[in-house]
Amino acid sequence: MALLEIKGLKTHFKTDDGWLHAVDGVDLSIDAGETVGVVGESGCGKSVTAKTVLKLIDMPPGKIVAGQVLWKGRDLVPLDAEGMRKIRAKEISIIFQEPMTSLNPVYTVGEQIAESLRLHEGLSRKDAMERAVDMLRLVRIPTPERRVRDYPHQFSGGMRQRVMIAIALACKPQLVIADEPTTALDVTIQAQILDLLSELKSSMGMAVMLITHAMGVVAEQAQRVVVMYAGKVVEEAPVRELFAHPRHPYTQGLIRSIPRIDLDAAQKIRLEAIPGTVPQLIEPREGCRFAARCKHAVAACLDATPPLREVARGHKVACILDVAL
Numbered sequence: 421m422a423l424l425e426i427k428g429l430k431t432h433f434k435t436d437d438g439w440l441h442a443v444d445g446v447d448l449s450i451d452a453g454e455t456v457g458v459v460g461e462s463g464c465g466k467s468v469t470a471k472t473v474l475k476l477i478d479m480p481p482g483k484i485v486a487g488q489v490l491w492k493g494r495d496l497v498p499l500d501a502e503g504m505r506k507i508r509a510k511e512i513s514i515i516f517q518e519p520m521t522s523l524n525p526v527y528t529v530g531e532q533i534a535e536s537l538r539l540h541e542g543l544s545r546k547d548a549m550e551r552a553v554d555m556l557r558l559v560r561i562p563t564p565e566r567r568v569r570d571y572p573h574q575f576s577g578g579m580r581q582r583v584m585i586a587i588a589l590a591c592k593p594q595l596v597i598a599d600e601p602t603t604a605l606d607v608t609i610q611a612q613i614l615d616l617l618s619e620l621k622s623s624m625g626m627a628v629m630l631i632t633h634a635m636g637v638v639a640e641q642a643q644r645v646v647v648m649y650a651g652k653v654v655e656e657a658p659v660r661e662l663f664a665h666p667r668h669p670y671t672q673g674l675i676r677s678i679p680r681i682d683l684d685a686a687q688k689i690r691l692e693a694i695p696g697t698v699p700q701l702i703e704p705r706e707g708c709r710f711a712a713r714c715k716h717a718v719a720a721c722l723d724a725t726p727p728l729r730e731v732a733r734g735h736k737v738a739c740i741l742d743v744a745l
Contacts, residue, residue: 421493422449423627424473424512424595429487431465431472434480438703442468444651446487447728450595455621455628457642457659459635459674463698465651466631467517470597474514475504510540513588517600519580523572529556529583530568533590540591555586559616578609582616589620596621597629602637614641635678639663644734647671650699650709653728657735667737669714670694708739716741 431443443465450456458466471477473489475496489496496507508514516522524532533555534548543551549568556564559582572580581601588596598617602610618641621628630641638645638659645662647655647670655668666672673694696713707722708714714721720740728738 422490423452423454423492424448424450424629425488425490426469426473427488427490429469429472429489430485431468431477431482432485433482435702441651441701441704442482443472444701444704446648446651446653448646448653448656450627450629452594453621453625453627454644455618455630455642457638457645458629458631458648459633459638459645460648461698462633464648466633466648467599469648470514470599470629470631473597474508474512475499476514506540509536509588509593510591511593512595512597513591513593514597514599515581515584515588515601517603519577519584520572522584523580525572528569528571529575529586533568533583533587536587536590551590552586555590556583558589558620559583559586561586577605578613581605581609581613585613585617585620589624589626592624593626595627595629597631599631600633601630602632602634610637617641635674647674650704651701652709652725652738653736654710654738655736656728657732661732661735665732665735667731667735668710668739669716669741670710 426446426448429443429446433440433442446465446469458469460466468477472484473496484497491507491512496504530549530552533552534545537543537548537551538545553564553568556568561567561579561582575583601617602613605613614637617628630638632638642659645657645659646653647668649670655662655666655671662671663675666675673692676692677694679691694713699709699712706724708726711717711721726738726740728736730736
């Protein structure tokens with residue numbers, strides 16, 4: 421049984437122009453100890469999917485219209501606020517993409533790490549602060565005994581992200597959702613954060629849902645990849661299979677947009693851009709949502725939404741065209 425299994429999830433938002441279908445029938449699963457990369461352009465529904473798992477979306481205007489979020493076989497969708505509070509941070513935690521806005525500026529980082537420990541582990545203030553020091557040491561923040569009393573503004577961007585990781589891992593969750601954990605960090609710090617997350621995953625035996633728009637990050641960190649477009653999953657495969665044999669035209673476009681140092685310098689190959697723009701998700705029409713941008717599209721692509729079907733072992737694609745595109 422999968423650790424987390426999302427079935428037919430639909431999360432919509434009420435706007436003045438109608439219902440925005442941010443997540444519109446997503447199926448996704450994560451096994452214990454596995455890293456699953458969720459990729460796609462900004463606005464494709466990655467973060468909304470993650471926040472829906474923990475019911476962190478504002479309701480209203482957001483609403484879970486349909487689907488299940490099965491955590492170890494138990495559906496989280498019907499749970500009330502108290503029921504979700506017992507799951508968040510303790511069993512499933514999240515690392516947000518912008519630590520400066522996610523950390524509370526009026527509390528020390530030690531107090532923010534200790535908060536979940538006191539709530540879920542029942543520790544005293546003193547014991548929780550000692551564990552907070554240990555967590556800062558675990559994420560390799562120098563002189564943690566002193567830094568535990570500092571405020572978020574006294575840390576650099578990379579160090580603030582390490583604090584966010586410390587908060588997320590404090591209660592030793594079984595699943596960590598990393599929502600673009602390296603956004604706004606320079607390349608060197610990005611690599612350090614990703615390496616740290618990978619090491620901690622291995623040592624603590626947790627599963628990771630890694631949300632990103634960087635295909636290179638997924639290639640290095642994930643065992644399986646889920647590609648989202650306009651609120652739907654369009655392809656899913658083991659990471660090596662996806663990069664070697666991408667089946668969906670959108671996935672192929674994403675991979676062709678990755679700079680290749682080994683080829684570009686010698687052959688002077690221009691990077692390809694996917695033409696067009698992401699479709700409007702307010703009351704979207706039937707049919708493949710990528711059709712307007714797809715050079716392979718035919719009339720049938722506009723008639724019905726293609727289902728996600730398995731075309732090879734562990735490889736699923738939502739496209740009516742020949743899988744050998």
